[in-house]
Amino acid sequence: MSKIISIFNQKGGIGKSTTTINLGAALVKQGKTVLLVDMDPQANTTVGVGIDDEELEYTVYDLLIDKKVKKESILEIIQKTPYEGLEVIPSDITLSNAEITLSNAMSRETILNRILGEIKQNYDYILIDCPPSLGLLSINALVASDGIIVPVATSFFSMKGIKHLIDTITLVQDNLKPELQIIGILINMFDKRKNIAKDLKEQLEEVFGDKVFHTAIRINSQIEYAQDSKTPIIYFDEKCNGYEDYMNLSQEVLKYEW
Ligand SMILES: Nc1ncnc2c1ncn2[C@@H]1O[C@H](COP(=O)(O)OP(=O)(O)OP(=O)(O)O)[C@@H](O)[C@H]1O
Ligand SMILES: [Mg+2]
Structure with missing residues (x-):
């Protein structure tokens, strides 16, 4: 059964692309076939x-x-x-024109849904990296998805944005995609030595209960080195925390009951 998952948070620099790449690679390590869809003109996943x-x-x-x-x-555009x-539908800076070009298009919120519908069955998982905004690109990603993973950092500003984000998801559920x-x-960039991080983690768990993944991605400089060498951490260093955390996350995603 194929599943499409958006990695979504309108806040920038919170680990969306890192999670798309490394959850994808970890799922591949577990024997799954995965397509990454880069919906961000910054092309970090690509x-x-x-x-x-x-x-x-x-x-x-x-x-x-x-x-x-x-x-x-579609098949022509997919890159090995x-x-x-592990395959990818890439993006580049031209995607920044999409918000304007698509603004008058018919059924503009459901274009990606139709595209991925054509190829969904070819993969076990399709992961969509969203841009840090709530525009048409993100809406297209959410409408095309069966589920969402929301990376957050344990900082005050990150927590503040969550309410807005949940409102957006509810809007999409109510109007475009009830399922x-x-x-x-x-929780990403977790630093257990910081009390504020531990406090905010507890707050999140109080509000969202078991919707918070047991696995938190610890802050780990190897993740940045891996990015610098354009390699998923999963194929870069099997001994670092980043590897362990993303492998654990992939287990949780595999066990998720849809
Ligand atoms: N657990 C981590 N430990 C250390 N560095 C991390 C971790 N997660 C992400 N980073 C670094 O933080 C930066 C931002 O991460 P990333 O690009 O994944 O965020 P993003 O949410 O996709 O950003 P944007 O909103 O700009 O698309 C990157 O330089 C990345 O290498
Ligand atoms: Mg990104």
Whole structure:
């Protein structure tokens, strides 16, 4: 049974791309086939799995503006990565035009849903990296998804944004996709030596209960080194905390009861 999951939070720099890349790679390590969809013009997921975003002939933008969704054109745009079982629909900076180009398009919120519907069965999991905004690109991602993972940092400003984020998800559920589920809230860049981090973690667990993943991704500089060498941490260093945490997260995602 294929599942599509958006990694979503409108706040920037919170670990959406890192989680898309490394949860994807960890699921592949567990024998699953995974497609990553880069819905961010910053192209961090594209670059993070070793694809050169400046050399691409076509990107997700070409699919989104195509009036007719054709399976052949989708298959043409999917890129293989150096990692068997891990593929990506790439993006580049041209995707920043999409919010304007699509603003008058018919059924503009459901374009990605139709695109992924054509190829969903080819993969066990499709993970969508969302941009740090609540515009049409994120809405397209949510409408195309069965579930959402929300990375958060244990900082005061990050917590403040969560209410706004839940409101957005509820709006999408009420108007466009009633079956959309919040799979879990993922605490990222966790530093257990900081009391504030521990306090905010407890607060999150009080409000969201078992919707908070047991696994928190610890702050780990190897994650940044891996990114710098355009390699998922899963294939970069099997002995670091980042590897262990993302493997544990992938187990939780595999066990999730839909
Ligand atoms: N657990 C971690 N430990 C250390 N560094 C991390 C961790 N998670 C993410 N980072 C670093 O934090 C930065 C932001 O992460 P990332 O790009 O994944 O966030 P994002 O939410 O996708 O950002 P944006 O909103 O700009 O798309 C990156 O440099 C990344 O390497
Ligand atoms: Mg990102």
